[in-house]
Amino acid sequence: MFRFSPIKGGIHPDSHKDHTANRDILTSMPIPERLYLPLFQQAGASALPVVGIGDPVLKGQQIAVTGGGLSAHIHAPTSGKLIAIEDIVAPHPSGLPAPAMVLESDGDDLPLEQPSICNPFTRDPEELATEVEQAGIVGLGGAIFPSAVKLRQGRRFEIKTLIINGGECEPYLTTDDRLMQERAEQIVEGARLIQHIIEAYAVIIAVEDNKPNAIAALKKAAAPHGKLRVAVVPSMYPMGSAKQLIQAVTGEEVPAGMRSNDVGILVHNVATAYAIQQALCFKRPLTSRVVTVGGSCIASPHNVEALFGTPISHLIEYCGGLKREPARLIMGGPMMGQTLPSINTPVMKGTSAILALSPEEVNEKSPDPCIRCSRCVSACPMGLVPLEMAKHVKADSFDGAQTYGLRDCILCGSCSYVCPSHIPLVNYFEYAKGELKNQRTAAQKLAYTQQLTKAREERIEKEAAAKKAAKSKKRRSRDRSASKSTPSSTPSETSSSEPTAENDS
Amino acid sequence: MFTSTIVLSLLGVGLGGLLGLAAKVFSVGEENPLVEDIEGMLPGSNCGQCGFPGCKPAAEAIVDGSADLTCCPPGGKALVSSLAEHLGMDPSTIGEPAAPSLAYIKESLCTGCTRCFKVCPTDAIVGANKQIHSVIGSACTGCGKCKDACPEDCISLEPETVDLDSWHWPKPQWA
Numbered sequence: 001m002f003r004f005s006p007i008k009g010g011i012h013p014d015s016h017k018d019h020t021a022n023r024d025i026l027t028s029m030p031i032p033e034r035l036y037l038p039l040f041q042q043a044g045a046s047a048l049p050v051v052g053i054g055d056p057v058l059k060g061q062q063i064a065v066t067g068g069g070l071s072a073h074i075h076a077p078t079s080g081k082l083i084a085i086e087d088i089v090a091p092h093p094s095g096l097p098a099p100a101m102v103l104e105s106d107g108d109d110l111p112l113e114q115p116s117i118c119n120p121f122t123r124d125p126e127e128l129a130t131e132v133e134q135a136g137i138v139g140l141g142g143a144i145f146p147s148a149v150k151l152r153q154g155r156r157f158e159i160k161t162l163i164i165n166g167g168e169c170e171p172y173l174t175t176d177d178r179l180m181q182e183r184a185e186q187i188v189e190g191a192r193l194i195q196h197i198i199e200a201y202a203v204i205i206a207v208e209d210n211k212p213n214a215i216a217a218l219k220k221a222a223a224p225h226g227k228l229r230v231a232v233v234p235s236m237y238p239m240g241s242a243k244q245l246i247q248a249v250t251g252e253e254v255p256a257g258m259r260s261n262d263v264g265i266l267v268h269n270v271a272t273a274y275a276i277q278q279a280l281c282f283k284r285p286l287t288s289r290v291v292t293v294g295g296s297c298i299a300s301p302h303n304v305e306a307l308f309g310t311p312i313s314h315l316i317e318y319c320g321g322l323k324r325e326p327a328r329l330i331m332g333g334p335m336m337g338q339t340l341p342s343i344n345t346p347v348m349k350g351t352s353a354i355l356a357l358s359p360e361e362v363n364e365k366s367p368d369p370c371i372r373c374s375r376c377v378s379a380c381p382m383g384l385v386p387l388e389m390a391k392h393v394k395a396d397s398f399d400g401a402q403t404y405g406l407r408d409c410i411l412c413g414s415c416s417y418v419c420p421s422h423i424p425l426v427n428y429f430e431y432a433k434g435e436l437k438n439q440r441t442a443a444q445k446l447a448y449t450q451q452l453t454k455a456r457e458e459r460i461e462k463e464a465a466a467k468k469a470a471k472s473k474k475r476r477s478r479d480r481s482a483s484k485s486t487p488s489s490t491p492s493e494t495s496s497s498e499p500t501a502e503n504d505s
Numbered sequence: 506m507f508t509s510t511i512v513l514s515l516l517g518v519g520l521g522g523l524l525g526l527a528a529k530v531f532s533v534g535e536e537n538p539l540v541e542d543i544e545g546m547l548p549g550s551n552c553g554q555c556g557f558p559g560c561k562p563a564a565e566a567i568v569d570g571s572a573d574l575t576c577c578p579p580g581g582k583a584l585v586s587s588l589a590e591h592l593g594m595d596p597s598t599i600g601e602p603a604a605p606s607l608a609y610i611k612e613s614l615c616t617g618c619t620r621c622f623k624v625c626p627t628d629a630i631v632g633a634n635k636q637i638h639s640v641i642g643s644a645c646t647g648c649g650k651c652k653d654a655c656p657e658d659c660i661s662l663e664p665e666t667v668d669l670d671s672w673h674w675p676k677p678q679w680a
Contacts, residue, residue, distance in 0.1 A: 040669050094672040367677075393676075427677040434673020441671070442581035449548040449579060449646055452627040459628075 006248035009381040010236040011414045013171050013335070015210060016294070019301040020174045025182060025290055027305045029318050031078050031105050035309030036088050036346040038100040039064060043144045044071030049085060049101055056081050058112040060285050062136075063101060072146050072349070073136035076103060077287040077307035079110040091312075091331055091348055095341030103309060114283040125155065125197040128280055132197075135279035137286045141165055141176075141240065141269030142332065144350040147276065150268070153261055154198030160264040162200035163249055164191045164273050166207035166214065167239040170333025173353050175290040176270045178303045180207065180214035184221040187270050190277030192225060194268055203228045205270070206249045208235035237335060238412040242267040244381050256408050291347060293319040297326040297356035306347045312354055313343045326356035327364075334361075335413045368421040376415035376425055382408050386415035386425045393428040398439075401432055409433075539592075540564045546587060548579050550626035552648030567592075575602040579646035606647040606662040608640045614659035621651035621660060 039046045045067030057063055057076040064074040083104045090098035120128060133148030154162075164187070168176040180187060187205070195203050205222065207215050209232050222228045233239055233248045243254045245267060252263050260267055268276075271289065278284040287308055294301040299320030306315055312329075316322060330337040331351055340354075347354075376386035384405045392400035406429060415425040543564035551559035555576040557566055566572035567588065574588045581602055589596040608629075610621075615637045622630035622638060629645040632638030640651075652660045 090669055092669055092672075093674070094667075094669065096667070096669055096672060098669055396676075424677045427674060430674040431676045438671055438673065439581075439583045439586070443583035445643070446548055446580055446584060448644065449550055449627055452629070452644055453548065453550045456626065456628050 007244045007381055008383050009379045011379050011417050012236055016171045017174050020292055020294055020303055021177055023302050025178050025303045025305055029304055032310050032314045033105055035077055035103040036100045037074055037309040038090060038098050040098045041071040044069040047071055047074050051082050053082055053084060058110050060112040070146055072138045075136055075285040075287050077309055078105050079108055080105040089342045089345050091345035093338045117283055120193055120280040121196055128197050132276055132279060135285040137275045137279060138349050139269055140271035140289060147272055151197050154266045157261040158264060159198050159200040159266050162195050162203045163267045164205040164270055165240060165245055165267050166205055166270045167233060167245050169237045169240040170335050172294045172355055173292050173333050175292050175303055175352055177211045177214050179274060179290055180270055181217050183274055184217035186277045187273050188221040190273030193276055193280050198266060204231045204249055206231045206233050206245055208233055208239055210235040238381055241410055291351055292353035295355040295357045296361055297322050297324050297358050299323050308347055310347045312345055315354060322356060327359040327362045328357045330355040365422040367423045370421055370423060375418045379414040379418040382410060384409060390425050390428045393432040398432055398436055406432055537568055539568050543567055547577060550646055552626055552646055554578050554648050574599050578603045578605045581605060604664050606664045607642050607645045608651055609661050609663050610638055610640055611659040612637050614657045616657055620654045624650045624654045
C-alpha cells in the first residue's frame with residue numbers, strides 16, 4: 001500500500017525558520033566578563049567541582065567532574081579565575097536557585113596545552129569512547145544524554161545503521177541547519193568517527209527536505225565516503241525525535257519500552273557528531289554550542305556560537321537586544337522547550353535556542369471542554385490516545401493513564417497543538433510523569449529506610465553478642481587466674497566477678 | 506446396648522480427631538495475616554510519627570480501621586497507594602499523607618554528645634564524640650527522635666524543600 005507519510009501522526013507547524021536559516025553563524029561574540037556554569041545537569045547527578053575558589057583556569061581545563069550516572073564533565077569555556085560557587089537562578093522553568101561556578105574571564109582566552117594527537121581512525125574504539133567522555137560531550141539535540149554512554153551501548157549491541165539526526169523539526173530552530181551548511185565536512189568526519197567507534201555497517205545522515213542547502217553541502221562532503229549516505233526525509237514535526245526518524249529512514253518501529261539499540265540502530269545528532277569530531281581530532285572539549293536567538297521580539301535574530309555560562313541577557317544584547325517586551329522567554333524550541341524564569345540565566349549544554357516570543361506568537365487561549373474529536377489521536381506520533389490519558393491524569397489516576405501508554409509519550413506537544421479546544425494536553429502528561437517520578441523516588445526511599453532499619457537491628461544484635469562474648473571471655477580468664485592463685489590473696493577480684501556472673505545468668 | 510456404645514464412642518473419637526485435624530489445617534494463627542502483610546510494607550523504623558508505639562501497632566490499627574492509611578509520613582504517597590491496593594480501597598478517596606520533614610542540626614550549637622545518632626532508627630546521623638554531627642538527608646525519615654534526645658536543643662525538623670530534581674509542572678488548572 002502506498003503511504004503518504006513515513007511516520008504515524010505528526011503535525012506541520014509554521015516553520016518560522018527563514019529569519020535565521022540564511023544568516024551565517026556568528027562566531028566572534030565577545031567573551032562576557034563572567035560565565036556562570038551551573039553544577040546541575042539537565043540529566044543525571046550534579047557535577048562536582050575539582051578546582052578551588054581563586055584558582056586560575058585555562059580554556060578547556062576540566063573544572064568539574066561528573067557526579068555519577070548520566071551526567072558529564074564540565075570544562076572551562078575560557079581562561080580566567082574561578083571566583084565563587086554560588087546560587088544562581090537555574091535555567092529551568094521552576095526558577096529555583098541552583099549552585100553554579102562563577103568564572104571571571106581574563107580576556108586572554110588562553111587554551112590548555114594539549115598533546116599532539118594522531119589520526120583517530122587508527123586508534124582503539126574503547127579509547128576514543130573514553131576520550132569522548134573526557135571531553136564532556138552530551139547529546140546536543142535536546143536529550144543531554146552523555147554521548148560516551150551511548151557509544152559504549154552501541155559497542156555492546158550489533159549496530160546495523162548509524163543515523164545522524166539532521167531532522168531539526170522544531171519551529172524557529174536553525175542551529176543544526178546552519179551547522180550542516182557551514183561545517184558539513186566536520187560533521188561527515190564526526191559521523192565516520194562514531195561509525196568507527198561503534199562499528200556500524202552503514203551511516204545515514206537524515207535531513208528534512210526543507211533544508212536544501214544543508215542537503216547539498218552534506219552530499220558534497222559525503223561523496224568520497226562509500227558507506228555514508230544522505231537521506232532526505234519529509235519535513236514534519238516531530239521528525240527529529242529518534243524513534244520517528246528511525247521509522248522514516250529505515251521503516252523499522254522501535255517497540256514500546258525498548259531502545260533503538262534493540263533494533264540495531266543508533267541515532268546521534270549532527271551537532272553531537274560535530275562536537276565528537278572536534279574532541280577527537282583537535283582535543284577540544286565541549287565548551288560552546290550554536291544557539292538560535294530568535295522570536296519576533298529579537299531585533300536581529302541570528303545563530304550564535306556561545307560559550308557555556310554566557311548569560312542569556314548578553315546573548316540577546318549581541319543580537320541587537322529586544323524590540324519589545326516578550327510575552328514568553330523560551331529555552332529550546334517552542335514545542336518542547338521550557339519557559340525561562342529570568343533573562344539572567346546562563347547558556348547550558350542543552351540550550352539549542354533562546355526565543356523571545358510576542359503575545360501573538362504565544363497565542364494563549366483558555367481551554368474549552370473536550371469534544372472528543374480525536375484530532376489528538378491522529379496527531380500523536382506514538383499512536384497513543386491523548387484524550388483518554390488526559391482524562392485519567394485529570395482524576396489523578398496515573399495507573400489508568402499508564403494503561404493508555406503514558407510511559408511511551410515523548411511529550412512532543414503535537415496533541416496540544418492540534419486541540420481545537422486548546423486543552424493543554426501535554427501539560428497533563430508532564431505533570432503525570434513528574435508525579436510518577438516522585439512516587440518512584442519515595443518508594444525507593446521507603447525501601448532504603450527498611451534496609452537501613454534492618455541493618456541497624458543487625459548491627460545492634462552483633463554488638464550485643466560481641467559485648468557478651470568479651471564479658472564471658474574476661475570472666476573465664478579471671479576465673480582461671482583466681483583458681484591459680486590462693487583464694488585468700490584476691491578477695492577484691494572474686495567479689496568484682498560475682499555481679500558479672502549474676503548479670504550474665 | 507453394647508453395639509450402640511461402640512458405635513457412639515467410635516463416632517466420638519473419629520469426629521473429635523477430624524475436628525482436631527481441621528483446627529490444625531485451617532488454623533488462622535494467633536494474628537490476622539493482614540497485619541503481618543501491612544507491617545512488611547511499613548518502613549519498620551518504629552519512628553512513632555503515626556502516633557503508635559511502632560510499626561506493628563500501626564499495622565494493627567490500620568487493619569482494624571482506627572488509623573488512616575495516610576498516617577505514615579515517611580512512607581509517603583507510594584505507601585498510601587500500595588496500602589490502598591492491598592486493602593482493596595480506592596486510592597483517590599484517600600487524602601495525602603503529611604509532607605515528610607527532615608532533621609537539621611544547627612552546627613554552631615552542637616557539642617558532639619553522640620546522643621542523637623544513638624537513637625536514630627535509620628542511622629541517618631554521622632558524627633563522633635566531640636565532633637559536629639550531621640544528618641544524611643537521603644536516610645532521614647523525619648521521626649524527630651534525635652530532636653527529643655538532643656540536650657542542646659539544636660536539632661530542628663524542616664519540611665523537605667523542592668529542588669530541581671523533584672520539581673515538576675503543576676497540574677493544569679482547568680474547569
